[in-house]
Each structure stands twice: as C-alpha cells, then as structure tokens.
Amino acid sequence: MRFIDTHKDRWHALGGEDGPPVSINPAPHLLLDSNQWHAVRAHWPDGVPVGLKLANDEDIEDFAADLPRFGLVALHFPKWVDGRAYSQARLLRSRYRFGGEVRATGEVLVDMVPLLSRTGFDAAVLRHDQSIEAAERAISFFPAHYQGDTRDNRPLFARPEAAQAAVAKAAEFLNAGAAI
Known part of the structure; x- marks a missing residue:
C-alpha cells in the first residue's frame, strides 16, 4: 500500500x-x-x-x-x-x-x-x-487471513505457507505481550 x-x-x-x-x-x-x-x-x-x-x-x-x-x-x-x-x-x-x-x-x-x-x-x-x-x-x-481477498482468492487453509507465517506472527505478538 x-x-x-x-x-x-x-x-x-x-x-x-x-x-x-x-x-x-x-x-x-x-x-x-x-x-x-x-x-x-x-x-x-x-x-x-x-x-x-x-x-x-x-x-x-x-x-x-x-x-x-x-x-x-x-x-x-x-x-x-x-x-x-x-x-x-x-x-x-x-x-x-x-x-x-x-x-x-x-x-x-x-x-x-x-x-x-x-x-x-x-x-x-x-x-x-x-x-x-x-x-x-x-x-x-495481520500477515494472513482465513478468507481469500482480491490478491489471492484462496483461503488461508489452502495456503500452508501463509498459515505458517500467520501462526508465527501470532506467537511473536503473544510472546511480546507476555514480556510486558
């Protein structure tokens, strides 16, 4: 953007x-x-x-x-x-x-x-x-979403690489919050 x-x-x-x-x-x-x-x-x-x-x-x-x-x-x-x-x-x-x-x-x-x-x-x-x-x-x-969008109409579960990135980002976010 x-x-x-x-x-x-x-x-x-x-x-x-x-x-x-x-x-x-x-x-x-x-x-x-x-x-x-x-x-x-x-x-x-x-x-x-x-x-x-x-x-x-x-x-x-x-x-x-x-x-x-x-x-x-x-x-x-x-x-x-x-x-x-x-x-x-x-x-x-x-x-x-x-x-x-x-x-x-x-x-x-x-x-x-x-x-x-x-x-x-x-x-x-x-x-x-x-x-x-x-x-x-x-x-x-939000690096990935469950629903497809205009760039990639495939949902998240159909894109394993995106799902892994989303889980990693969420874990990073949660770990950063736990350290506060």
Whole structure:
C-alpha cells in the first residue's frame, strides 16, 4: 500500500466549480470526475494517461468499457463509516480485473488500511490528522487471513505457507505481550 502526499502527486484534478470545458487539453495524469470524463471521452487520445474519480454512489458497471483507458481510479469515502467504496474496489479488481491503481480518498483513517488492502486498494490519501507510520504498522498486524481477498482468492487453509507465517506472527505478538 502506498500513501500519497497530495503535494507531490503526479495526478491532478482540474479546478473550478463546473469542471473543465469540453475542449480541455488532454494533458497526461488528469484526474477527472465522471461528468468530466463523459464530456471528453469521445475525443480523449489513446496513450494519454487519465484517471477517474468516483463518488461512492456511482456504479462501476457504468465505466466498465472504459476501464482499460484509466491508469487510476480514485474512490471516495465521504465518511469513514460509509463502506461503499470497499465494494467498488472489490468489483474493480475481482469482476473487471482492473490492473491500474485503485486509490482511497476522503475520510481515510489508519484503522481502515488493512481492509483497504484486502479489497483491492493499492494507494490511499490519508485524512490530514492520520499518521503514515501508524498506517504502515497497521498493514503488518495481520500477515494472513482465513478468507481469500482480491490478491489471492484462496483461503488461508489452502495456503500452508501463509498459515505458517500467520501462526508465527501470532506467537511473536503473544510472546511480546507476555514480556510486558
């Protein structure tokens, strides 16, 4: 999982309340919302990287035909308790086999990072008060899970090497707690 510093990010959205005019210059690494994309998709040149940012109430299915054209799909969490973007990410990875970056934006908390990773996100813009160091630690807490995820659909018991790693990590955690 990568954690994005928005000040150093190569992807950038177009400003303005109404978005770009239909005749925008197709600059690389533009991050467009669905209305902006629909306005320019017919004449967007192949080979120019473009990203799509979606609200969590938009249907992934509506963009299925265009997914190969996107290098990034940014999914928005308007509140940390609203998990619809998890389902969108899962659909992108599992059903549509989207190979580009899937990024979490909005109210993204450290506590969400393990589930973000399991559902198909590979990057996140953390909320301003969240620590990247804590987020990196959160990923390492659970090295394996009983259920499959978007990276490996086989459950833990079907992956002996992962099961052994999980048992070793749990024993390490328990031994560290016993020494306190």
